[in-house]
Amino acid sequence: MVTLNNEDYEKILAHAISCLPEEACGLIAGAKHGEDAEIQKVYLLTNTDHSNEHFSMDPMEQLAAVKDMRQHGLVPLGNWHSHPESPSRPSEEDKRLAYDSAAHYMILSLMDRAHPVLNSFRIYGSESENEGLERKEST
Amino acid sequence: MTITVAGNKKEYAEGLTVKQLIEAENVENPLYVTVTLNDDFVKSDALETTVIKDGDAVEFLYFMGGGC
Numbered sequence: 001m002v003t004l005n006n007e008d009y010e011k012i013l014a015h016a017i018s019c020l021p022e023e024a025c026g027l028i029a030g031a032k033h034g035e036d037a038e039i040q041k042v043y044l045l046t047n048t049d050h051s052n053e054h055f056s057m058d059p060m061e062q063l064a065a066v067k068d069m070r071q072h073g074l075v076p077l078g079n080w081h082s083h084p085e086s087p088s089r090p091s092e093e094d095k096r097l098a099y100d101s102a103a104h105y106m107i108l109s110l111m112d113r114a115h116p117v118l119n120s121f122r123i124y125g126s127e128s129e130n131e132g133l134e135r136k137e138s139t
Numbered sequence: 140m141t142i143t144v145a146g147n148k149k150e151y152a153e154g155l156t157v158k159q160l161i162e163a164e165n166v167e168n169p170l171y172v173t174v175t176l177n178d179d180f181v182k183s184d185a186l187e188t189t190v191i192k193d194g195d196a197v198e199f200l201y202f203m204g205g206g207c
Contacts, residue, residue: 023207049204056204059173059180063200070146083207093206099168100201 001036001131002077002104002120004028007138008042013116015044016082016108023047023055025081027065028106029074035131037077037104037120041069047081054093055081078103080118084110088117090128098123106133140193151191158186160197171202 016024025047030040043065046058057079069076078100083091088109090098098105101124109117120133140153144164151160157176161169174181175198181189191197 025203027203052207054204054206056202059200062203063175063178063198066198066200079203081205086207091206097202097205099171 003134003136004039005136005138008039009135011042012080012108016110021052021084022050023052023082023084025055025057027079028077029069030077032075041074052084078105080106082108082110086111088119090121090123095123095126095128142191143196145198155191156187157181157189160191166199173200
Protein backbone atom coordinates (compact mmCIF):
# COMPACT_ATOMS: atom_id res chain seq x y z
CA MET A 1 0.00 0.00 0.00
CA VAL A 2 1.14 3.50 -0.88
CA THR A 3 -0.21 6.69 0.63
CA LEU A 4 -0.11 9.98 -1.24
CA ASN A 5 -1.51 13.31 -0.14
CA ASN A 6 -3.89 15.18 -2.39
CA GLU A 7 -1.54 18.12 -2.89
CA ASP A 8 1.16 15.86 -4.31
CA TYR A 9 -1.42 14.05 -6.43
CA GLU A 10 -2.49 17.38 -7.90
CA LYS A 11 1.15 18.23 -8.66
CA ILE A 12 1.59 14.99 -10.57
CA LEU A 13 -1.69 15.42 -12.40
CA ALA A 14 -1.00 19.03 -13.38
CA HIS A 15 2.49 18.18 -14.63
CA ALA A 16 1.23 15.18 -16.60
CA ILE A 17 -1.48 17.29 -18.24
CA SER A 18 1.00 20.05 -19.05
CA CYS A 19 3.24 17.51 -20.80
CA LEU A 20 0.51 16.12 -23.06
CA PRO A 21 0.63 14.61 -25.60
CA GLU A 22 3.96 13.35 -24.23
CA GLU A 23 4.38 11.01 -21.30
CA ALA A 24 5.39 12.70 -18.06
CA CYS A 25 7.57 11.22 -15.34
CA GLY A 26 9.12 11.82 -11.95
CA LEU A 27 10.33 10.36 -8.70
CA ILE A 28 8.70 9.73 -5.34
CA ALA A 29 10.29 9.84 -1.91
CA GLY A 30 9.24 9.57 1.71
CA ALA A 31 9.24 6.83 4.31
CA LYS A 32 8.97 3.06 4.27
CA HIS A 33 6.84 1.21 6.80
CA GLY A 34 7.59 -2.41 6.09
CA GLU A 35 6.25 -3.09 2.62
CA ASP A 36 4.15 0.08 2.71
CA ALA A 37 5.31 3.47 1.51
CA GLU A 38 4.32 6.95 2.59
CA ILE A 39 5.05 9.47 -0.12
CA GLN A 40 6.17 12.77 1.36
CA LYS A 41 7.54 14.47 -1.72
CA VAL A 42 7.09 14.08 -5.45
CA TYR A 43 9.58 15.20 -8.07
CA LEU A 44 8.57 16.31 -11.55
CA LEU A 45 11.26 15.40 -14.05
CA THR A 46 11.77 15.89 -17.76
CA ASN A 47 10.97 13.05 -20.13
CA THR A 48 14.04 13.25 -22.36
CA ASP A 49 12.34 10.99 -24.94
CA HIS A 50 9.65 13.64 -25.49
CA SER A 51 7.37 10.85 -26.66
CA ASN A 52 3.77 9.82 -26.06
CA GLU A 53 4.89 6.17 -25.95
CA HIS A 54 8.17 6.19 -24.00
CA PHE A 55 9.89 7.98 -21.20
CA SER A 56 13.42 8.32 -19.91
CA MET A 57 14.19 10.48 -16.93
CA ASP A 58 16.72 13.27 -17.24
CA PRO A 59 19.81 11.96 -15.36
CA MET A 60 20.88 15.42 -14.21
CA GLU A 61 17.45 16.05 -12.70
CA GLN A 62 17.52 12.56 -11.23
CA LEU A 63 20.82 13.32 -9.53
CA ALA A 64 19.48 16.59 -8.14
CA ALA A 65 16.39 14.82 -6.82
CA VAL A 66 18.43 12.09 -5.12
CA LYS A 67 20.53 14.74 -3.38
CA ASP A 68 17.42 16.62 -2.31
CA MET A 69 15.95 13.42 -0.85
CA ARG A 70 19.12 12.79 1.11
CA GLN A 71 19.25 16.36 2.35
CA HIS A 72 15.68 16.11 3.64
CA GLY A 73 16.04 12.64 5.13
CA LEU A 74 13.68 11.07 2.62
CA VAL A 75 13.95 7.53 1.30
CA PRO A 76 13.81 7.02 -2.47
CA LEU A 77 10.58 5.07 -3.01
CA GLY A 78 10.33 4.69 -6.77
CA ASN A 79 8.93 6.62 -9.66
CA TRP A 80 5.78 7.67 -11.47
CA HIS A 81 4.91 8.20 -15.10
CA SER A 82 1.84 8.91 -17.16
CA HIS A 83 0.10 6.91 -19.86
CA PRO A 84 -1.57 9.52 -22.07
CA GLU A 85 -3.58 7.04 -24.11
CA SER A 86 -3.50 3.74 -22.24
CA PRO A 87 -4.67 2.27 -18.93
CA SER A 88 -3.00 2.54 -15.56
CA ARG A 89 -1.06 -0.71 -15.65
CA PRO A 90 2.57 -1.60 -16.38
CA SER A 91 3.26 -2.14 -20.06
CA GLU A 92 5.67 -4.82 -21.20
CA GLU A 93 8.32 -2.14 -21.59
CA ASP A 94 7.57 -0.81 -18.11
CA LYS A 95 8.20 -4.30 -16.74
CA ARG A 96 11.33 -4.81 -18.80
CA LEU A 97 12.83 -1.57 -17.53
CA ALA A 98 11.84 -2.00 -13.89
CA TYR A 99 15.16 -2.98 -12.35
CA ASP A 100 14.25 -2.58 -8.71
CA SER A 101 11.74 -5.04 -7.24
CA ALA A 102 11.71 -3.00 -4.01
CA ALA A 103 10.53 0.13 -5.83
CA HIS A 104 6.99 1.44 -6.10
CA TYR A 105 5.91 2.25 -9.65
CA MET A 106 3.00 4.64 -9.97
CA ILE A 107 1.20 4.98 -13.30
CA LEU A 108 -1.26 7.76 -14.07
CA SER A 109 -3.65 7.05 -16.93
CA LEU A 110 -5.04 10.05 -18.79
CA MET A 111 -6.85 8.03 -21.44
CA ASP A 112 -10.11 9.34 -19.98
CA ARG A 113 -9.08 12.94 -19.38
CA ALA A 114 -12.15 13.61 -17.23
CA HIS A 115 -11.33 10.68 -14.97
CA PRO A 116 -7.60 10.22 -14.43
CA VAL A 117 -6.60 6.95 -12.78
CA LEU A 118 -3.51 6.59 -10.62
CA ASN A 119 -2.36 3.20 -9.36
CA SER A 120 0.81 1.95 -7.72
CA PHE A 121 2.48 -1.30 -8.66
CA ARG A 122 5.27 -3.57 -7.58
CA ILE A 123 7.02 -5.23 -10.50
CA TYR A 124 8.84 -8.54 -10.22
CA GLY A 125 10.34 -9.45 -13.58
CA SER A 126 7.45 -10.10 -15.95
CA GLU A 127 4.89 -10.03 -13.12
CA SER A 128 3.27 -6.99 -11.58
CA GLU A 129 0.96 -6.42 -8.64
CA ASN A 130 -1.39 -3.52 -8.01
CA GLU A 131 -0.43 -2.79 -4.41
CA GLY A 132 -3.15 -0.26 -3.64
CA LEU A 133 -2.87 3.50 -3.33
CA GLU A 134 -4.61 5.61 -0.71
CA ARG A 135 -5.03 9.34 -1.17
CA LYS A 136 -5.24 11.43 1.97
CA GLU A 137 -5.83 15.03 2.87
CA SER A 138 -2.77 17.24 2.80
CA THR A 139 -1.59 18.30 6.27
CA MET B 140 41.38 6.80 1.13
CA THR B 141 37.94 8.02 2.12
CA ILE B 142 35.29 8.50 -0.55
CA THR B 143 31.56 9.17 -0.47
CA VAL B 144 29.39 6.56 -2.16
CA ALA B 145 25.71 7.42 -2.46
CA GLY B 146 26.05 9.79 0.45
CA ASN B 147 27.93 7.36 2.70
CA LYS B 148 31.61 7.72 3.69
CA LYS B 149 33.61 4.62 2.82
CA GLU B 150 37.21 3.51 2.96
CA TYR B 151 38.87 2.06 -0.11
CA ALA B 152 42.41 1.42 -1.26
CA GLU B 153 44.11 4.00 -3.46
CA GLY B 154 43.99 3.41 -7.20
CA LEU B 155 40.41 2.18 -7.26
CA THR B 156 38.69 2.56 -10.62
CA VAL B 157 35.01 3.29 -11.08
CA LYS B 158 34.51 -0.18 -12.55
CA GLN B 159 36.14 -1.77 -9.49
CA LEU B 160 33.92 0.30 -7.22
CA ILE B 161 30.81 -0.86 -9.08
CA GLU B 162 31.89 -4.45 -8.46
CA ALA B 163 32.86 -3.82 -4.83
CA GLU B 164 29.52 -2.18 -4.11
CA ASN B 165 27.64 -5.10 -5.72
CA VAL B 166 25.68 -2.74 -7.94
CA GLU B 167 22.84 -4.68 -9.54
CA ASN B 168 22.31 -4.44 -13.29
CA PRO B 169 25.42 -2.28 -13.81
CA LEU B 170 24.69 -1.96 -17.52
CA TYR B 171 21.73 0.22 -16.58
CA VAL B 172 23.57 2.39 -14.09
CA THR B 173 24.96 5.81 -14.77
CA VAL B 174 27.83 6.89 -12.55
CA THR B 175 28.68 10.40 -11.48
CA LEU B 176 32.02 11.36 -10.03
CA ASN B 177 31.88 14.70 -8.23
CA ASP B 178 28.68 15.46 -10.18
CA ASP B 179 30.29 14.74 -13.56
CA PHE B 180 28.91 11.83 -15.53
CA VAL B 181 31.44 9.10 -16.26
CA LYS B 182 31.15 7.76 -19.79
CA SER B 183 30.63 4.02 -19.99
CA ASP B 184 33.85 3.53 -21.95
CA ALA B 185 35.78 5.34 -19.21
CA LEU B 186 34.65 3.25 -16.25
CA GLU B 187 37.75 1.05 -16.34
CA THR B 188 40.21 3.91 -16.66
CA THR B 189 38.71 6.50 -14.34
CA VAL B 190 40.54 6.39 -11.01
CA ILE B 191 38.76 7.58 -7.88
CA LYS B 192 40.71 9.86 -5.58
CA ASP B 193 40.55 10.58 -1.86
CA GLY B 194 37.60 12.83 -1.08
CA ASP B 195 35.69 12.04 -4.27
CA ALA B 196 31.92 11.59 -4.26
CA VAL B 197 30.30 8.88 -6.37
CA GLU B 198 26.64 8.35 -7.16
CA PHE B 199 24.97 5.43 -8.95
CA LEU B 200 21.85 6.34 -10.88
CA TYR B 201 19.62 3.67 -12.33
CA PHE B 202 18.22 4.34 -15.76
CA MET B 203 14.53 4.99 -15.28
CA GLY B 204 12.28 4.65 -18.24
CA GLY B 205 9.37 2.79 -19.71
CA GLY B 206 6.60 2.81 -22.23
CA CYS B 207 2.84 2.73 -22.34
